[in-house]
Amino acid sequence: MKGGFFDFKRVRRRFRSPLATGAGTVDAVDRVLLRCQSETGVGYGEIAPWPGFPSETIDQAIEVMRSAQGNFSHLCSTVQASRSALPCLAAALSSCEHWSAIAAYDGALPCAGLVALSGDDAAAKIAAGFQTLKIKISAETKETSIREIFSLFAGQVRLDANGSLDLTTARTWAAFARSEKRVEFLEQPLPVGHPGYASLGQDKIALDESFLTPAGSDWPGLVVIKPLLAGDWTELRAWRQHRRCPVVYSSCFETAIGRQAALWLASLDAEVGTVGFDTLGRFEHDARDRHPAGPIARGVADFDWDAFWREIS
Numbered sequence: 001m002k003g004g005f006f007d008f009k010r011v012r013r014r015f016r017s018p019l020a021t022g023a024g025t026v027d028a029v030d031r032v033l034l035r036c037q038s039e040t041g042v043g044y045g046e047i048a049p050w051p052g053f054p055s056e057t058i059d060q061a062i063e064v065m066r067s068a069q070g071n072f073s074h075l076c077s078t079v080q081a082s083r084s085a086l087p088c089l090a091a092a093l094s095s096c097e098h099w100s101a102i103a104a105y106d107g108a109l110p111c112a113g114l115v116a117l118s119g120d121d122a123a124a125k126i127a128a129g130f131q132t133l134k135i136k137i138s139a140e141t142k143e144t145s146i147r148e149i150f151s152l153f154a155g156q157v158r159l160d161a162n163g164s165l166d167l168t169t170a171r172t173w174a175a176f177a178r179s180e181k182r183v184e185f186l187e188q189p190l191p192v193g194h195p196g197y198a199s200l201g202q203d204k205i206a207l208d209e210s211f212l213t214p215a216g217s218d219w220p221g222l223v224v225i226k227p228l229l230a231g232d233w234t235e236l237r238a239w240r241q242h243r244r245c246p247v248v249y250s251s252c253f254e255t256a257i258g259r260q261a262a263l264w265l266a267s268l269d270a271e272v273g274t275v276g277f278d279t280l281g282r283f284e285h286d287a288r289d290r291h292p293a294g295p296i297a298r299g300v301a302d303f304d305w306d307a308f309w310r311e312i313s
C-alpha cells in the first residue's frame with residue numbers, strides 16, 4: 001500500500017434497553033468508522049470492540065490513527081507491525097482493502113434470532129420466521145424454560161451463558177445440550193481461561209469470549225467468529241482453509257459499514273451456516289443501521305456509502 005489518506009469518525013450508540021454481555025450490562029457502545037482513499041479507490045471499515053473481548057480499546061485505536069496523521073500507508077504499516085495487539089484495526093483495514101467487493105455484496109444468509117427468556121421474544125421471533133433461536137442463559141435458568149421454547153416451534157436452539165456458569169452447572173447444561181438434538185450448541189459456559197474446559201469436552205461446546213483471533217486459539221471445537229474482532233481477514237481465511245470444523249459468524253453490534261463487511265466475509269466461508277446477526281433495532285434510532293432485519297441477513301448492494309459517511313456528524 002503506497003500513499004493514500006484516511007479519515008475517521010467516532011460514534012456513540014445507545015441501546016434502547018441495557019444489554020447483558022460477558023462483561024456485565026452495557027448501556028452504550030462507541031465505534032470508530034474509517035474511510036480511506038488510496039490507489040485502489042475508497043474503502044470503509046469499522047472499529048468495534050466488544051465488552052469482554054481482549055482487543056484494543058476505542059481510545060487505543062484512535063491513538064494509533066492519530067499518530068498516522070491521515071497517512072493511510074503509515075496506518076497500514078503500524079497496524080501490520082502490531083496486528084496481534086490491534087485486532088479491531090486489522091479487521092477494519094481488511095474491510096477497507098476489500099471494500100469494492102463488500103459494497104457489491106447482496107447475498108443472503110440464514111440468521112439466528114436473539115431472544116430473552118422473559119417476555120414474548122421467542123414467540124415474536126418464531127412468528128417472524130426465525131428457524132434458529134439464540135437464548136441467553138444463566139445459573140438461574142431452568143431447563144423447563146428451554147423445553148417450553150421447543151414446544152413453540154420445530155427449529156434449533158443455541159444457548160449462550162456468556163461465561164456465567166460454574167463447573168457443576170456447566171456440566172449439567174453440557175449434558176442437556178448433548179441429550180437434546182435441538183440444542184445446536186452451548187456457548188461459552190465457563191469464564192475465559194477456566195481450567196474446566198479441559199474436562200467439559202468439546203462436543204457441542206462453542207467458545208465465544210475465549211476466542212478472539214485464530215492466532216490465540218488452540219480450541220479444536222466450535223468457535224464463534226466476530227469478524228470485526230478477528231484481526232486480519234486474509235489470515236482468518238487462510239486459517240479456515242485448513243480448519244474444517246464448523247464456526248459461527250456473529251455480529252458485535254456494528255453499524256451498517258461493519259455489518260455489510262462482516263456478512264460479506266461470512267459469505268466467503270463454504271460452511272458458513274446460520275449466522276448470529278440479529279442485532280438490528282437494538283439502539284436508539286441513530287440511522288446507523290441500514291440493513292433489513294429478519295431471519296435472513298442480507299447485504300445491501302447499490303447503497304450510497306459516501307452519503308452514509310457524510311451524514312455522520
Ligand SMILES: [Mg+2]
Binds near residue numbers: 160162187188209224
Ligand atoms: Mg456469545
